[in-house]
Amino acid sequence: MLRHLAKTLALVVALSVGAGAAYADTTLKGAGATFPHPLYSKWFRDYQAEDPSVTFSYEAKGSGHGIKRIISGEVDFGATDKFLTDQELKGAPGKLLHVPTVIGAVAVAYNIPGIGAGLKLTPQALAGIYQGKITKWNAPLLAKLNPKLRLPAQEIVVVHRSDSSGTTSIFTDYLSAVDKSWATSVGKGTSVAWPVGEGAEGSSALVKKIGETPNSIGYVEIAYALENDLNTAALKNKSGKFVKANVLSTRAAAVQAMKKQTGKALSAEPDFRLSLVDQPGKESYPVVGLTWLLVYQEQRDAVQGKKLVEFLRWQLRKAEKMTSTLHYTPLPDTWTRQVEQTIDSIRVPQ
Structure with a gap:
C-alpha cells in the first residue's frame, strides 16, 4: 500500500x-x-x-x-x-x-468494510467521534447524515498522530474553530491530549494503520490518502455544502482566506503566518x-x-x-x- x-x-x-x-x-x-x-x-x-x-x-x-x-x-x-x-x-x-x-488539505480517511466512497460528516459529527461521544458507525447522527449507506453497528476505531505534527495542528485548529466543546476541552496544537483513539507516528504509519484496521477513521494530508487508495469523507463546510478534499476545493478555500489577509500579506514585511481552516464559500474544503x-x-x-x-x-x-x-x-x-x-x-x- x-x-x-x-x-x-x-x-x-x-x-x-x-x-x-x-x-x-x-x-x-x-x-x-x-x-x-x-x-x-x-x-x-x-x-x-x-x-x-x-x-x-x-x-x-x-x-x-x-x-x-x-x-x-x-x-x-x-x-x-x-x-x-x-x-x-x-x-x-x-x-x-x-x-x-x-x-x-487534511483529508478524513476511513476504512469501513462494505462501505466505499460517499461518507458525509458534519463538524459536530467529526468532533464527536474524536471526543469519544460518537462511538459506533450506525450512531443516529451518522445514520441521519448518510441514509444511503448501510453503516455497520461496529465500534469506531479512532486513529490520530502520536508525534508532534503539523497535520494535527491543522486538524485541531479546524475542530477548535467549528466546535466550542472541542475548543474548550481539547484545543489545538501539534500535540494534544486526545480523549480517545490509537496513535501512529508519522503520516505513513497513520495511513498504514487505517488501511489495516477495519472500521477506522483518521486524518492525513490528501496526497497520502489518494496515493494509498483510502476513501475520504465529504465534510460540511461553512456554507453548508458537503465538499471533498481535492485541488479545486483546496484552492477555493485559499482564495477566500487570501481575501481577508491581503493587507497583511502585502505589508512592508510580509507575514505569512495564516490559518486557512473553515473558510466561507460553497466550493471551499474546510480543513486546509x-x-x-x-x-x-x-x-x-x-x-x-x-x-x-x-x-x-x-x-x-x-x-x-x-x-x-x-x-x-x-x-x-x-x-x-x-x-x-x-x-x-x-x-x-x-
Whole structure:
C-alpha cells in the first residue's frame, strides 16, 4: 500500500548516499513535516538534476521535530505546517523567516468494510467521534447524515498522530474553530491530549494503520490518502455544502482566506503566518493549511546559505508547477512577489 511513498523516500535517500553524492559539494539539511514530504522529495530530486553540486538530507519526523531542529541550529531549514507564535520566535537564536511553499488539505480517511466512497460528516459529527461521544458507525447522527449507506453497528476505531505534527495542528485548529466543546476541552496544537483513539507516528504509519484496521477513521494530508487508495469523507463546510478534499476545493478555500489577509500579506514585511481552516464559500474544503520552510534570515555559512537561497528561489518560480500532480495546491500568483521579498531578505556572509 505504501509502495509509492517508499519509492519516493528511497529516491531521496539515494541523493545522499548514491552516485549523485559523489560529486555533490554541498548538503542542505532539513527536518520536519511529513505533510509535504511526498512533494519535497520530488523537489529535492529534480533540483539536484539542475544543480548536481547540491544534495539534500531530510528527516520527515513531524513539524515539531523540524521546529526543534531549526531552533537548535542542527539543520539548514525546518519544515512545518504549524506557524510559530511570536513567543516561540523569540526563543530562536536568530530571526526565523516563514517561507510558505504550498497549500494542502487534511483529508478524513476511513476504512469501513462494505462501505466505499460517499461518507458525509458534519463538524459536530467529526468532533464527536474524536471526543469519544460518537462511538459506533450506525450512531443516529451518522445514520441521519448518510441514509444511503448501510453503516455497520461496529465500534469506531479512532486513529490520530502520536508525534508532534503539523497535520494535527491543522486538524485541531479546524475542530477548535467549528466546535466550542472541542475548543474548550481539547484545543489545538501539534500535540494534544486526545480523549480517545490509537496513535501512529508519522503520516505513513497513520495511513498504514487505517488501511489495516477495519472500521477506522483518521486524518492525513490528501496526497497520502489518494496515493494509498483510502476513501475520504465529504465534510460540511461553512456554507453548508458537503465538499471533498481535492485541488479545486483546496484552492477555493485559499482564495477566500487570501481575501481577508491581503493587507497583511502585502505589508512592508510580509507575514505569512495564516490559518486557512473553515473558510466561507460553497466550493471551499474546510480543513486546509499552509506549509512553510523555516530559515534564518542571517545565514552562518556562505556556501550553505547561497545554495539554500538558490533552492528557495527555484521552488518558488518553477517547482509550484509540479504541485498539482501530487495533489497539493500552489500559492496564489499574487503572493509570488511577497514570498520572493522574504527570500531576498536572507543575508549570506560574503
